[in-house]
Amino acid sequence: MHTRTVFLISDGTGITAETFGKALMTQFDVAARFVRIPFVTTVDKAHQTVRQINHTGEVEGKKPIVFTTLVDMEIVDVIRENCKGMLMDMFGTFVNPLEEELGLKSHHRVGRFSDISQSKEYLDRMEAINFSLAHDDGQTNHDLAGADVILVGVSRSGKTPTSLYLAMQFGLKVGNYPLIPEDFDRRQLPPALLPVRKKLFGLSIDPQRLSDIRNERRPNSRYASLENCRHEVAEAESMMRRTGIRWLSSTNKSIEEIATTILQEVKPERLGY
Amino acid sequence: MHTRTVFLISDGTGITAETFGKALMTQFDVAARFVRIPFVTTVDKAHQTVRQINHTGEVEGKKPIVFTTLVDMEIVDVIRENCKGMLMDMFGTFVNPLEEELGLKSHHRVGRFSDISQSKEYLDRMEAINFSLAHDDGQTNHDLAGADVILVGVSRSGKTPTSLYLAMQFGLKVGNYPLIPEDFDRRQLPPALLPVRKKLFGLSIDPQRLSDIRNERRPNSRYASLENCRHEVAEAESMMRRTGIRWLSSTNKSIEEIATTILQEVKPERLGY
Structure with missing residues (x-):
């Protein structure tokens, strides 16, 4: 397999360049080595970055791939003019046609995060x-009505990471509440x-997968046994069907x-859907 | 201010298209209304999406902006040929030059997440x-040595969200541990x-900002008073200096x-730095 160094360069955190660069590179049979260089906000840092890229290119004997989301033209120019890698200027590529369509000049302004902590x-x-932390795993019933969504499901079906992701990425207040054997016995x-009830959303999971996950935590326990996992999942799914709760299976799905x-x-x- | 509807279209979650589209649009004085359309994996869904875009364009009398990260050529073509919005094909724009540079064909394969949950x-x-959840707020000292990083700082300096973000985004095991008045009294x-000690990283924060944040939780408490916040922050910073802990101020910074x-x-x- 080919190997190639891929630089992800930004005047901010570089997270956008990273997400996009990684998505593109997965389309190739290439073992990519990613190097994220964040906060490139001065001409000096741009020159330093160029040196690093060119040095890598020389050592490896292959052009590095360089994704940038740089906004400041002066900094992009330093990289464009001096860098011997293959430049993918994500910002410049799209900002010009956008300026034309919108009939507006872009700010070319860096540091859009500078006051974000006050927003x-x-x-x-x-x-x-x-x-979401306070309402993890049914820790409290206080202000459940304040939740945007409440995830329900058997233990280890993926509720906690999903709750935290929804909170962190979308600012949603997400509770999560386990469905436990007692609930199944009461059939309620x-x-x-x-x-x-209207805020509930269910997560289910393949019993074999659930058993694997539980076995990592509590090996050879009844809790983790395939038989028990089958029973709990069947009961939970039947309860969700009976009570009209929407649900999905988390098996084979990423948190995203x-x-x-x-x-x-x-x-x-609140997300304007 | 102009308004404009911006579609973010993907065969996956659309998170890449969203991150990038939002970053670009913040460069313009335009009130953008974002519509994310994930999981566009069939020609049927592509036609449906086109209808939605064109309908929006007609109603608003303005071309919608359309960012796509679609991988499947057949689906992109449906959109390219029928959509009356302004198409920004993020994938196609960069994949061709990449193919040339790498001397490889791209997979054009959708669903790179399909087996991610097993990876x-x-x-x-x-x-x-x-x-990171188990080690939030110094809840346990068990296996602290297993952490990649342990954040320290006064209560409400941003340790918890930063820990969770590092875990979720980068797979790092991050503990966090509060520095409390007792520690300051003992000066240790x-x-x-x-x-x-080598795994510690400190977060500090402007005392006024800390007082604002604490006042939301416990209004008019001694805990939240500016005087107390000044004292705690000064003590924490002096302890971090004294013990040689690297630290930064979280004031005015986003979690990212x-x-x-x-x-x-x-x-x-483990991140290959």
Whole structure:
């Protein structure tokens, strides 16, 4: 397999360049080595970055691939003019046609995050994370009505990471509540959930996969046994069907995919769906 | 201010298209309304998406902006040929020059996430999230040595969201441990942290900002008073200096920026720094 060094360069955190660069590179049979260089905000740093790229190219005898999301033209120019890698200027490529379509000049302004910590969106996100932590695993019934979504499902079906992801990425207040053997015996949802039934969304999971996950935590326990996992999953799914709770199977899905699917179903008002 | 509808279309979750599209649009004085359409994996869905875009364009009397990260050529073609919006084909734009440089054909393969839940990277990430939750706010001293990083700082300095972000985004096991008045009285780090001193990274914060944040939780308390916040922050910073702990101020920084800065300083081995 070919190997290639891929630089991800940004005046901010470089997360956009990284997400995009990685997605593109997975389309090739290449063993990519990613180097993220964030906060390239001065001409000096741009020259330093160029030296690093060119040095890598010389040592490896192959042109490095260079994704940039740089906004400042002066800095992009330093890289364009001196870098011996293959430049993919994500920003410049799209900003010109956009300027034309919108009939507006772009700001070319770096540091859009500079005041983000004071913004409403940011504070909402912090509040959402705190809410989701406080309401993890049914820890409290306090203010469940304040949740945007409440995830339910058997232990280890993926509720916690999904809750945190929805809070962190979208600023949603997400509770999560386990469905446990007692609930199955009573054949009823946990009583605290009845008033907020419309906010519920279920996660299920393949019993074999659940058993594998539980075995990592508590090897050879009854809790982790395939038989018990089959029973719990069947009971949980039948309860969700009976009570009309929307649900999906988290098996083979990434957190991002689970979260996106939930958003499509729930369409929380505050996200303007 | 102009308004404009911006579609973010993907065969996956659409998160890449969203991150990038939003970053670009913040460069313009335009009130953008974002519509994310994930999981466009069939020609049928592509036609449906085109209808939605064209309908929006007609109603608003303005060309919608359309960012796509679609991989399947057949689906992109449906959109390219029928959509009356302004198409920004992020994938196609870069994949051709990449094919040339690498001397390889791209897979044009959708669903790179399909088996992600079985991958080592994914399992590491889950484990990291569990670790970080278990070690939130100094809840346990068990296996602190297993952490990649341990954040320290006064209560509400941003440790928890930063820990979770590092775990979720980078699969790092991040503990966090509060510095409390007792520690300042003893003028020593919490004893549990002494054996893992090299893993510590400090967060500080402007006392006024800290007081604002604490006042939201416990209004008019001594805990939240500016005087007390000044005292705690000064003590914490002096302790970090004295004990040689690297630290940064979280004031005015987004979680992403804090996390990126920490990574630059700490350079965790497992991320190949």
